[in-house]
Amino acid sequence: MNIEQLRQYCLEKTDVQEGFPFGETVLVFKTNGKMFLLLPLDTDNLQFNVKCDPEKAIELRAEYPCVQPGFHMSKTHWNTVHVDGSVSDALLLSWVDHSYELVNKAQSPSR
Numbered sequence: 001m002n003i004e005q006l007r008q009y010c011l012e013k014t015d016v017q018e019g020f021p022f023g024e025t026v027l028v029f030k031t032n033g034k035m036f037l038l039l040p041l042d043t044d045n046l047q048f049n050v051k052c053d054p055e056k057a058i059e060l061r062a063e064y065p066c067v068q069p070g071f072h073m074s075k076t077h078w079n080t081v082h083v084d085g086s087v088s089d090a091l092l093l094s095w096v097d098h099s100y101e102l103v104n105k106a107q108s109p110s111r
Helices: 003-011 054-063 089-107
Strands: 016-019 026-031 034-040 047-051 067-069 078-082
Touching: 003 016, 003 026, 003 034, 003 089, 026 089, 034 089, 047 089, 054 067, 054 078, 078 089
Parallel strands: none
Antiparallel strands: 016 026, 026 034, 034 047, 047 078, 067 078
């Protein structure tokens, strides 16, 4: 996976906006005004931050060395994923989906 493929995947989701609220080196993807993926543009290797259920975040960090506590983020709710070829693109994208769904779920009105 490369940076443009990741960007396109995010933009294909419903109600997603991209922007640079933290400066020109971090591309941020939001849904319903809330961040679900941060993509630093100034790193040598592709990496991104995604929101994660706290228990799942711990499990992923234990199972996959490419998953670390969120860099410059809440370590409880965010993971930094290093795209190093150690996991499939499908698995990486499932983590993006999880983040997107968490943010959308948090914004949905209660019934």
